[in-house]
Amino acid sequence: MWLDRLHEGWSGKEPKNPNVPPGQRVTTKFPVLHVGSIPHFDPETWTLRVFGAVQKELVLSYEDFLALPRTKSRSDIHCVTGWSKLDNEWEGVSFRELMKIVTPSLEAKYVMQHAEGHYTTSAPLAALMETDVLLAFRLNGADLTPEHGWPLRVVVPKLYFWKSAKWLRSLELMTRDRLGFWEERGYNNEADPWQEQRYS
Ligand SMILES: Nc1nc2c(c(=O)[nH]1)N[C@H]1C(S)=C(S)[C@@H](COP(=O)(O)O)O[C@H]1N2
Numbered sequence: 001m002w003l004d005r006l007h008e009g010w011s012g013k014e015p016k017n018p019n020v021p022p023g024q025r026v027t028t029k030f031p032v033l034h035v036g037s038i039p040h041f042d043p044e045t046w047t048l049r050v051f052g053a054v055q056k057e058l059v060l061s062y063e064d065f066l067a068l069p070r071t072k073s074r075s076d077i078h079c080v081t082g083w084s085k086l087d088n089e090w091e092g093v094s095f096r097e098l099m100k101i102v103t104p105s106l107e108a109k110y111v112m113q114h115a116e117g118h119y120t121t122s123a124p125l126a127a128l129m130e131t132d133v134l135l136a137f138r139l140n141g142a143d144l145t146p147e148h149g150w151p152l153r154v155v156v157p158k159l160y161f162w163k164s165a166k167w168l169r170s171l172e173l174m175t176r177d178r179l180g181f182w183e184e185r186g187y188n189n190e191a192d193p194w195q196e197q198r199y200s
């Protein structure tokens with residue numbers, strides 16, 4: 001509203017973008033952040049495994065994975081280090097789609113994402129069942145680059161970005177939560193950017 005703008009004008013501030021959580025700055029760049037080195041991808045030996053508290057465990061070859069139904073979703077990235085990258089169009093397989101295949105058991109409450117190497121991060125199953133959660137391989141009309149997680153990364157837009165594993169290799173359905181790589185090192189296990197749940 002013009003009156004609000006006038007008011008903001010008086011205080012000398014830019015109008016606040018309602019899509020940006022507290023303490024975040026918008027960037028149009030796409031910083032690269034990870035521990036360790038970028039893994040080599042071999043489509044012949046790569047598999048995606050879903051295991052643990054499920055009725056039917058699943059191991060997909062790369063070819064099997066590419067045959068799954070795809071979807072697109074627009075969402076924002078919020079990194080705990082303070083940058084936000086807004087309005088990204090991700091393409092991939094929705095997390096829900098995979099859950100339809102494995103059927104989580106009734107006691108399944110959490111999911112551990114296991115990346116290539118030893119990066120892990122966990123989240124409640126309910127958080128990953130949001131329709132905007134994808135196992136993504138494309139961003140804004142182009143294949144993901146190796147440093148951003150090619151061939152497959154998780155995207156959980158409603159949580160800080162460390163909860164989105166790059167180079168995903170398996171999903172473990174769990175009845176009790178375990179801490180992932182950063183959660184063990186003092187990051188907040190809830191990770192809601194709107195509540196600034198950065199560190200514990
Ligand atoms: N496999 C793996 N995934 C990871 C990480 C990592 O170190 N290894 N870092 C996380 C963190 S802390 C962030 S902020 C984002 C960064 O993703 P980007 O490099 O595509 O911006 O990836 C997340 N996923």
Ligand SMILES: [Mo]
Pocket residue numbers: 033079080081161162
């Ligand atoms: Mo991060």
